[in-house]
Amino acid sequence: MERAAxxxxxxxxxxxxLAFVGDIYQASYQPEHxxxxxxxxxxxxxxxxxxxxxxxxxxxxxxMMACYGLPKVTELSYRLGVAKYDPVYQIQSQRPIGKASMVxxxxxxxxxxxxxxxxxxxxxxxxxxxxxxFFNDEHWHVGIGVHRSFNAQPFGEAELQLLDQLAPHFQRAxxxxxxxHLQESKAQTLEYALSKVMLGTVIVDxxxxxxxxxxxxxxxxDCHPALVQTQQGFKAYYxxxxxxxxxxxxxxxxxxxxxxxxxxxxxxxxxxxxxxxxTVIGVPCHETPHSRFGPAEPGLVALxxxxxxxxxxxxxxxxxxxxxxxxxxxxxxxxxxxGLDLKEISAQKGVSLxxxxxxxxxxxxxxxxxKQQDVIRILLASGIGNxxx
Numbered sequence: 001m002e003r004a005a006x007x008x009x010x011x012x013x014x015x016x017x018l019a020f021v022g023d024i025y026q027a028s029y030q031p032e033h034x035x036x037x038x039x040x041x042x043x044x045x046x047x048x049x050x051x052x053x054x055x056x057x058x059x060x061x062x063x064m065m066a067c068y069g070l071p072k073v074t075e076l077s078y079r080l081g082v083a084k085y086d087p088v089y090q091i092q093s094q095r096p097i098g099k100a101s102m103v104x105x106x107x108x109x110x111x112x113x114x115x116x117x118x119x120x121x122x123x124x125x126x127x128x129x130x131x132x133x134f135f136n137d138e139h140w141h142v143g144i145g146v147h148r149s150f151n152a153q154p155f156g157e158a159e160l161q162l163l164d165q166l167a168p169h170f171q172r173a174x175x176x177x178x179x180x181h182l183q184e185s186k187a188q189t190l191e192y193a194l195s196k197v198m199l200g201t202v203i204v205d206x207x208x209x210x211x212x213x214x215x216x217x218x219x220x221x222d223c224h225p226a227l228v229q230t231q232q233g234f235k236a237y238y239x240x241x242x243x244x245x246x247x248x249x250x251x252x253x254x255x256x257x258x259x260x261x262x263x264x265x266x267x268x269x270x271x272x273x274x275x276x277x278x279t280v281i282g283v284p285c286h287e288t289p290h291s292r293f294g295p296a297e298p299g300l301v302a303l304x305x306x307x308x309x310x311x312x313x314x315x316x317x318x319x320x321x322x323x324x325x326x327x328x329x330x331x332x333x334x335x336x337x338x339g340l341d342l343k344e345i346s347a348q349k350g351v352s353l354x355x356x357x358x359x360x361x362x363x364x365x366x367x368x369x370x371k372q373q374d375v376i377r378i379l380l381a382s383g384i385g386n387x388x389x
Contacts, residue, residue, distance in 0.1 A: 015268075018279070020044070022265035024169045025281045025304060027066075028176035034066030041166075042068050042146060045159045048125070050146035053088075057140060069147075070124060087113050092133045092143050097373050098171070100163035104129035106150055130155040132163045134171045137377055142174060172199060172306070199304045203285065206299030208233045208249060220305045226269035226278040227305070236269045245269065245280065252284045253299050279306040314384045322384060329363050332356060336372060337379045 020040060027033040034052060042050045049069025055062050064070075091103045106127045110117045120126065127150035133143035144163070148155065176199070200217035204210055210233050213221070221229050226237050236242035244267050252265065268277030285300035316330035325333060328349075335345045342360070346353045364370050367378055 018266045018268055021166070021169050021279070022281055024166070024173045025176070026265065026283065028173035029180070029283060031065075031177060035068060038066050038144075039068040041144070044162065045130075045146050045155070046148070046152075047130075047146035047155075048149050048152070050144060052142065052144050055141035057138060065142075087116055088129060088131060088145055092131050092145075093136055093141055095131075095133060097133050097136060097376075098164065098167040100130060100132035100160040100167075102128065102155055102160075103131045103145070105154065125149050127152060128154045130160060130163070132167060134167060134174060135377075137371075137374055144170070199306055202234075202303040202305065204233060204249070204301050204303060206253070208246070210234065211300070217305055220278070220307060224271070224278050224305075224307055225273060226271040227280070237271045238269075241267065241269045248280075248282050249301055252282050252301050276307070280304070281306075314379070318384050319379075324366055325363060326359075329359050329366075332359050333363055333375055333379060336360075337376050 020037075023033070023037050023040060027037050038050050038052065042048070047069075049067070051067035051070060052065040053062065054065050087109075088103050095101055095103075104121070104126070106117070106121055109121050124147070126147045128148040129145050131143055131145040133141065135142045146155070146163075200220040201212075201214045202210055202217045202221075203212040210229070221227060221234070226241070228235055228237070236245050248265065248267055265282045267280050267282075269280060270277045281304040283302045283304070285302050314334060316327050316334070319325050319330035319333055320327065323333075331349065332345055335348060340348065342353060342356050346356045349356070360372070360375075363375060367375060369375060369378065
């Protein structure tokens with residue numbers, strides 16, 4: 001009995017977090033929903049306030065995309081230039097992408113950055129700041145900062161680990177939002193935008209018949225056993241997962257105008273041979289343009305599929321042909337994209353660290369970049385290696 005209670009509690013926690021992930025993806029299509037996401041994130045982290053900050057390198061601007069718990073005057077002042085006095089931007093830019101950390105303490109900021117302390121920290125009671133960067137390339141620097149009061153305790157490892165865990169979902173949602181913004185500016189179709197999103201994308205109709213799949217969705221459905229294609233459309237491996245998936249679709253279709261969407265728009269589909277569930281995020285398609293998956297009609301739902309256990313699995317030959325890398329350079333680029341640092345690559349390849357650095361410089365030259373994160377960005381954005389194992 002006690003074991004069952006523990007299992008139920010664990011399941012409830014996992015489903016609650018998965019529901020929050022659904023909120024994150026909803027914000028990619030409803031930018032105003034980012035404020036809801038930030039407020040919920042602050043609640044989970046025990047933060048008094050927080051915000052998504054953006055540095056747009058093309059427009060040379062800094063602003064808050066969304067915030068919670070901060071006075072409106074603070075958001076406005078950031079847009080008017082006060083952000084240039086905030087050292088958190090520079091501190092974050094020096095931290096690894098997707099890795100949360102404490103970046104400011106009021107007692108230290110008072111001594112090291114007195115102007116920042118006087119203009120921002122003290123007036124807004126930002127005693128402790130934890131932050132994480134999602135992107136930092138030639139286009140933009142995007143991250144989240146969350147704050148606690150002078151009288152509170154600093155953020156602990158549990159809070160920082162939660163930010164790390166959520167980072168891939170924020171990154172994907174922000175990429176979706178950016179792609180859709182480009183779509184609007186270039187008058188592209190929804191189908192084209194979806195083909196550029198590095199998530200498996202499936203459009204299903206009122207009868208749960210698949211009307212459209214992008215290439216990555218095809219590969220996921222072919223390779224991940226938690227969700228299989230049938231003559232009726234699809235079916236989850238476990239009956240209770242299948243029931244939860246279809247209940248989610250029914251709930252999404254009850255909000256034809258997008259109002260009052262349920263928070264639990266996500267489900268995790270399990271399989272005994274996989275250590276991580278296949279993540280399925282559902283979003284109603286309220287205004288779907290004509291495309292090869294049909295004209296706008298009631299009941300269409302977009303399902304976004306993601307396999308957390310999938311790695312970048314391009315072959316060396318693909319990178320050799322595409323980017324002109326040598327076989328050894330391709331191996332280093334693949335290892336780097338899968339999260340290994342230079343020391344780990346050195347040990348894995350059985351070569352010296354100096355040799356790895358020399359080969360990395362050659363990779364930089366051939367890709368026209370000068371940062372490791374740019375190598376990762378280019379390889380992931382290329383679409384090569386997106387197929388799951």
